[in-house]
Amino acid sequence: xxxxxxxxxxxxxxxxxxxxxxxxxxxxxxxxxxxxxxxxxxxxxxxxxxxxxxxxxxxxxxxxxxxxxxxxxxxxxxxxxxxxxxxxxxxxxxxxxxxxxxxxxxxxxxxxxxxxxxxxxxxxxxxxxxxxxxxxxxxxxxxxxxxxxxxxxxxxxxxxxxxxxxxxxxxxxxxxxxxxxxxxxxxxxxxxxxxxxxxxxxx
Numbered sequence: 091x092x093x094x095x096x097x098x099x100x101x102x103x104x105x106x107x108x109x110x111x112x113x114x115x116x117x118x119x120x121x122x123x124x125x126x127x128x129x130x131x132x133x134x135x136x137x138x139x140x141x142x143x144x145x146x147x148x149x150x151x152x153x154x155x156x157x158x159x160x161x162x163x164x165x166x167x168x169x170x171x172x173x174x175x176x177x178x179x180x181x182x183x184x185x186x187x188x189x190x191x192x193x194x195x196x197x198x199x200x201x202x203x204x205x206x207x208x209x210x211x212x213x214x215x216x217x218x219x220x221x222x223x224x225x226x227x228x229x230x231x232x233x234x235x236x237x238x239x240x241x242x243x244x245x246x247x248x249x250x251x252x253x254x255x256x257x258x259x260x261x262x263x264x265x266x267x268x269x270x271x272x273x274x275x276x277x278x279x280x281x282x283x284x285x286x287x288x289x290x291x292x293x
Contacts, residue, residue: 105131107142113130114152119186124145142218149178154201162179162210168217169213169218169219170281173227173277177234177235177269180231207228209226211224211228219280238267239267241266
C-alpha cells in the first residue's frame with residue numbers, strides 16, 4: 091500500500107483591520123465589494139463584519155489610507171505649491187467619496203490622516219514657514235476645500251432643478267464649488283505676512 095503523504099497544516103493568516111484595508115486597497119475603490127475583499131483574504135464576508143460596519147465604512151478606511159499614501163513628494167517646490175498640491179489631493183478625495191464629508195463629524199481621524207498632515211506640515215516648515223503659520227494655513231485651506239466640495243455637490247443637485255418661470259435653466263455662478271480663488275487669497279495673505287516678517291515669502 092503506497093505511503094500517504096503527510097498533510098502539512100500551516101498557521102492560518104491572522105485577520106486584522108489593517109489586513110482587511112490592505113486587501114480592499116488591492117481590490118480598488120472602483121470595484122470595492124465586501125465579497126471581493128473576503129475572497130482575497132480567503133475568508134467569509136460575515137467575518138469582515140467583525141472588523142468593519144460595511145462597505146461604506148471600508149471605503150472610508152481605504153480613502154483615509156490613500157490620503158496617507160498620497161504624500162506630496164519633495165521636489166524642491168515652494169511652500170505655496172505644496173499647499174496647492176495638498177488642496178488638490180483633498181478636494182479630489184472628497185469629490186470621489188462624498189460620504190466622507192458626513193463621516194468627518196463625531197469621528198476620530200485614522201493614524202494615516204495624522205501621518206499625512208504631519209508630513210505636509212513638515213514640508214511647509216522646511217521652507218522657512220513658522221509652525222503656527224503653517225498650521226493655520228493648513229487648517230484654513232482644509233476648511234475652504236471641504237466647503238467647496240459640499241458646494242459642488244449642491245451645485246450638481248441644483249443644476250437639475252434650477253428652472254425659471256419661463257422654463258429656462260438658471261445659470262449658477264461659476265465660483266460655486268471652486269476652491270481655487272479662495273486658496274490663492276489665503277496663500278497671498280500668508281506670503282505677504284512672511285515677506286514683511288522673518289519668513290521666506292518667495293513663490
